Amino acid sequence: MSKKYRGKTCVYCGLEKTSSTADHVIARQFFGVADRGNQPKVPACEACNNAKSQLELYILSVMPMGGLQKGVGDMILNQVKPRLSKNDALRAALANGSRPRFFWNLETGWQEGMTLPFDGDKLAKLSTFIARGLAWYHWGLQLAPVADMRANMFSARGEEYWENAWNHPDFVDHIDAVLGSGVFQYRGARSRKSPLVSLWQMSYFGGATLGDTAQRGESARSIFVASQHRDNWPSAAAT
Ligand SMILES: [Zn+2]
8 A cells, every 4th residue: 555545644533643544535335336446535544444334334235225326226236235135133124124105206106115214323424434534635634633523414404504604705625526426426615714614515326315313304315514623513412
């Protein structure tokens, strides 16, 4: 591995001289084989790399079922099923928690489908890892350990707030990217005045629908992540 990624500060936890690997900020398994080259990489320590891999495995096993992007059917068949076949506990949890649900289809009317239990905390945690990785990758901005990150599903109100912030003159260095034919899309900007303030919007699998368990009835297609100095958040609980 190149020296660029070894013995450096881990972008995820901020511990100095601990990186032992080049971590793909968005795991390569998210993408079809043709799209796997040249994706963002950052220096990461072993512990963070492992913690992030666990989250990725969960998201990759569950979330493509709600995905919209072209080829997601193939992805479920070729990638998700083999992954689930190796994970008895997760497969059982999904089978026990699945519920019938009706979907409206313009051509055929109501159709029966299925909703799967989904641990939104895992997606939120993974998204904060990704935001830390992208901040370093695009701007050389090391957020950990001084900044804390918060992640939420995007409610309609959250979306309005986010757009206002994104368009505010204090936010600069805008990034707007689509990776792997739309499998992962994100936007990011950071504050000119407060170096640790950044905001991100991410959508997975072409905008898979995310049910928000905290706000029943509201669903979202993307995740919002914000960072700032840990002393500036109103309460102690951070993700
Ligand atoms: Zn680390």
